[in-house]
Amino acid sequence: MGTRSTAVEKTKDRIVQAAKELHAAQGIQGTSYTEIADEAGVSMATVYRHFPTLAELIPACASSIIVLQPLTTESVAALFQGKAQSWQRLAWVIQGTCECYERDGGWLQAARREGDLIPPLTEIVQEQQKGLRTLVEAALAGLEVTPRQVQVLAALMDFPLWKSLREMGLTPSEATDQVLQLTRDYLEKEILIYQ
Structure with a gap:
C-alpha cells in the first residue's frame, strides 16, 4: 500500500509541476487539462481524477510555492x-x-x-x-x-x-x-x- 500511495503522490507532483510550468508560460485560463496531461506524461483522465476542477488544481500549485x-x-x-x-x-x-x-x-x-x-x-x-x-x-x-x-x-x-x-x-x-x-x-x- 505504501508503494501505491507513493506512486500516486509522485503522479500528483508531476501534474502540479506541469501545470505550474504551463500556467507560467501561457496563463492559467489558457492552459487545458489535455496540455497538462501531455506535459506530465499522464492521461487526461488521471489529471481529472486528481484535480477535477481548477478549484482543486490551483491550491495544489500554490501549496508548492513557499x-x-x-x-x-x-x-x-x-x-x-x-x-x-x-x-x-x-x-x-x-x-x-x-x-x-x-x-x-x-x-x-x-x-x-x-x-x-x-x-x-x-x-x-x-x-x-x-x-x-x-x-x-x-x-x-x-x-x-x-x-x-x-x-x-x-x-x-x-x-x-x-x-x-x-x-x-x-x-x-x-x-x-x-x-x-x-x-x-x-x-x-x-x-x-x-x-
Missing part, C-alpha cells in the same frame, strides 16, 4: 530563532521572498494577472499579502509599528515591486538589493527614527 504557504504563529516564531535584531529578521524575510519570486515568478505573475477572474486565485493572493504583513509584524516585534507602516513595508516586499524591478533590467540580486534598500530606508525614516 511564499503562498499559510503561516501560523508557531511557524513564524520558528523562522526568527537566532535572529535578534528587527532589521536582521526583516532582511532575512526579504531575501527569502525574493528568492521565491525568482524561482516561481512565472506562476505568481499568472496568478496576479488572472486573480480577478478565478476566485481561488483571489484568495491565494490575499493570503500571500496577509502572510507578508504577518511576517513584517513578527520581524518588527518590540518596535512601535502602526498598521499603515506594516502595510507599506509589506507592499515594498510584495511580488509586483520585485517583478517591476526585474522587468526594468535589474538582475535578481540587484532587484533584491533594491527591495532591501527601499525597506531599510523606509524603516529608518518612519520607524527607527522615533524609537
Whole structure:
C-alpha cells in the first residue's frame, strides 16, 4: 500500500509541476487539462481524477510555492530563532521572498494577472499579502509599528515591486538589493527614527 500511495503522490507532483510550468508560460485560463496531461506524461483522465476542477488544481500549485504557504504563529516564531535584531529578521524575510519570486515568478505573475477572474486565485493572493504583513509584524516585534507602516513595508516586499524591478533590467540580486534598500530606508525614516 505504501508503494501505491507513493506512486500516486509522485503522479500528483508531476501534474502540479506541469501545470505550474504551463500556467507560467501561457496563463492559467489558457492552459487545458489535455496540455497538462501531455506535459506530465499522464492521461487526461488521471489529471481529472486528481484535480477535477481548477478549484482543486490551483491550491495544489500554490501549496508548492513557499511564499503562498499559510503561516501560523508557531511557524513564524520558528523562522526568527537566532535572529535578534528587527532589521536582521526583516532582511532575512526579504531575501527569502525574493528568492521565491525568482524561482516561481512565472506562476505568481499568472496568478496576479488572472486573480480577478478565478476566485481561488483571489484568495491565494490575499493570503500571500496577509502572510507578508504577518511576517513584517513578527520581524518588527518590540518596535512601535502602526498598521499603515506594516502595510507599506509589506507592499515594498510584495511580488509586483520585485517583478517591476526585474522587468526594468535589474538582475535578481540587484532587484533584491533594491527591495532591501527601499525597506531599510523606509524603516529608518518612519520607524527607527522615533524609537
